[in-house]
Amino acid sequence: MKDEQDYDLLIVGAGINGAGIARDAAGRGLRVLICDQGDLGNYTSSSSTKLVHGGLRYLEYYEFRLVRKALKEREVLLDIAPHVIWPLRFVMPHVRELRPAWMIRLGLFLYDNLGGREKLPGSRGIDLSVHEAGAVLDDELTKGFAYSDCWVQDSRLVVLNCQDAETRGATVLPRYRCTNAVRGDDAWQATLESTRDGSHRTINAKAIVNAAGPWVSRFLDGAAKVDDGRKVHLVKGSHIVTRKLFDHDYAYIFQHTDGRIVFAIPYEGDFTLIGTTDVAYEGDPASVRASAEEIDYLCAAVSRYFKKPVTSADVVWTYSGVRALYDEDDTENASALSRDYLLELDSKGAPLLSVFGGKITTYRTLASEAMTHLSHVMPVSDREWTGEAPLPGGDIPHGDFDRYLAATQQEYAELPPALVARLTRNYGTRIRELLAGVARVDDLGEHFGADLFEVELRFLQDCEWAMTAEDVVWRRSKLGLHLTPAQVERIDVWLGKNNEVSDDQAPSMASV
Template identity: 70%
Template sequence: MSGAAAETADRYDVVVVGGGINGAGIARDAAGRGLRVMLCEQGDLANYTSSASTKLVHGGLRYLEYYEFRLVRKALAEREVLLGIAPHIIWPLRFVMPHVRELRPAWMIRAGLFLYDHLGGRKKLAGSRGIDLRRHPAGEPLQEGLTKGFVYSDCWVQDARLVVLNCRDAADRGATVLPRTRCVGAERNGEGWLVGLEDTVTGSRRQVHARAVVNAAGPWVGRFLGEAMHDERKRDVHLVKGSHIVVPKLFEHDHAYLFQHTDGRVIFAIPYEGEFTLIGTTDVAYEGDPATASASAEEIDYLCQAVNRYFRRPVSADDVVWTYSGVRALYDEDDSENASALSRDYTLDLDTRAAPLLSVFGGKITTYRTLAREAVDRIAPLLGAEIRDWTGTAALPGGDIRDGDFEGYLQGLLAARPWLPESLGWRLARNYGRDAERILGAAQGVEGLGEHFGADLYEAELRHLAEREWAMTGDDAIWRRSKLGLQLNAAEQARVAEWFQTRQERGASAS
């Protein structure tokens, strides 16, 4: 990379490599502190691990058994912070844990839940309590021998939307967000970096200059250091795959379950998209390309067996309507052979031998904001930016709902548009918050929303996704920014894909 190229390249304070939740959070925080930021992602935003989570903002009850008190405290405190800045895509969820005496004694569960209630300064969420499963609605779908249980609180999150909305906010604050743009190399050049970028759609390449680089490449963090940054230092990084299955709904109430499994792990069964139950997750060591990770037959069987110990109606691989898998890069300081025992906390590695390079290892959705703040705090003094904690009080796009009252907002939205079907109004509000008003626009009926693609998907929503949320393909729209793929048949999904393809072709011809 020549000096002439450096003079003509675009110039940024920070280039963030990776469009998952950590990269998106860092880009937002840095842009809000006045830094000139670029984020690049080789696929779609939240294309991989960050759209393959269990969809929970939670403290991690099981981490208490590994004495991860610091991580649990930090995560518990973040639940209500995130609930405050994104009340449209994050909401409280009650979990039922049936008690099985042979697996964990009741006193241990009570002690764990007591810590869980008090470690993080809980204010908004309901506390834990014991229940009689013979009388509680959550006991109805369970095996008859299960009579005692416990209820506690955590939160649900639309995971991929959380990524996109952090990118939206970053862009609104001046950041450049480039999905489908791979960083193919970076070299220190004087006081900064020359960063090579490749458009993965057109194959075109260019260079930009950055004062600092943040490696938030998720499961590619180690590979990126070696291949793109030519950094041969050894890191103890382990790739761990977690897989989930989706089946037709197994119960009618609105609580989720946490089941103890015989191997010491826990499995979640969660109400999902109205008509389904989400079951996960596994924890298995992984080798290979994280982009091609998928649920194995053994993992599917493992999850089915785990919940069949509890539900009266058994599930099998034949019941599974969808699976998804994500790979995490976990930092292992103790050389553990147990994937479940590896810490989900994060590690930040700052290299200041010349121009700064910050690499992010590990992390979880719940603590993404604190990770981002700490990451930007590490590089801010080197770039002349201030140390400031601002992201916990500024609402994400669509989340500026008065007093965080989602139900009140929804009722107002429906009252202002008597023609709007309640189910569509609820879904738009739950996915977009106040941006639902932008999508609905001046329509006086559903016919004003444009072409109907099936289920309750209309063209007005696709236009919003394409124009405001970087959606470029049908999968971007119906499997990441929403989960409408579960509701649409093959022909309807093909029509959504065709709509995006036509839009791309028109854009190409216009340019």
């Protein structure tokens, strides 16, 4: 019988890139272990602007290949995860002093056509004096453009990839840090340390994938003891959340005076999400916070456009993430650094594949290319499959979320409609697994505040590796925006009392 501690692939880092690679590799028959020092998607992957998009602004840097790849992926991801990814229409007010209208039209024409758009409506010019999105804007803004991209529940996308990887045989270990990796000719011996209780595991892997995100270089220099000369820049992106600034479903893309763009996006029903900044960062990526200067910058950027200025007093929450961006030209401007990725295979001994850069939209193609790289040094099936197989809960008939939601609303007519809508959006077809045996509100168990009940909390613990209140209210959901500190503390108490399954037995609720 094969040693349970032997794996084909150890993936260090359970952000979106690591999770995508774990899913792809497990589906090709590899024996996979993925670990992370924090929760799944704990850091950068839960701190994005929540967009699946081509990156309109990257056209200005002539990154046509990246934009085309991302636009093609936008269509694929809509197909495999229609519950956590959905279309979003953007409005760009035109300011003549910043960019001429012809340039914007040309950029939008390329954006419409580079990726073979099929599902989303194309761009068009709009009259802001009559368009509903113009009502909250400065009266001097009379002309604008509308185009399409997609919204994504970023940290849920990470969890879904890990769930599918586990279903296909992978071992998922959140809250386990790889502290040491000893390289042999044919395999690595790695030590994994629990960041919860300090316990250790020793495993063997034929190859390692370093998908540690902002820790990619630290892993090479530290645990793996591999010299690497890559130029990796750490860039902080911060976001602010305010009470909702408008009542419609359009998002805004604003051009700031420094040439950057800032988004203002409808968020969680009652809020507006504004971001992002691009600031060079040198500290610990786990301790990143939005600075007062970044908050003021974002407030000023959107206040140039809205009739009612936005100030720091309007901010109810902030979050920040650190991206590790590869730079071969030693670029000074953080905004100009490429969001494309680089995969580097080191085969001097047991293989080590490092992932530099990347963005949520292209995580699946990155994973596929990672498999191609690994196929040069180990047996890997050449079957590309991840673009056709729905992610957990994404097998919605014909990908028609609205029709599926109407059906679930009817099926669970005794439950609050808003609760059923949120659960359907978060879990897709898995809502029936979550609500098994539930017919009325009394069947939902303890109420923790907002619309969080015990039945969902137990599902998150048993099926989605949630171990703390923070996992639940800021990553598996954004219910933290609607809960009091006392209610969040009660969730932690409940999870602590009910977390009696050991890490070895837990099917899918560990944290790296």
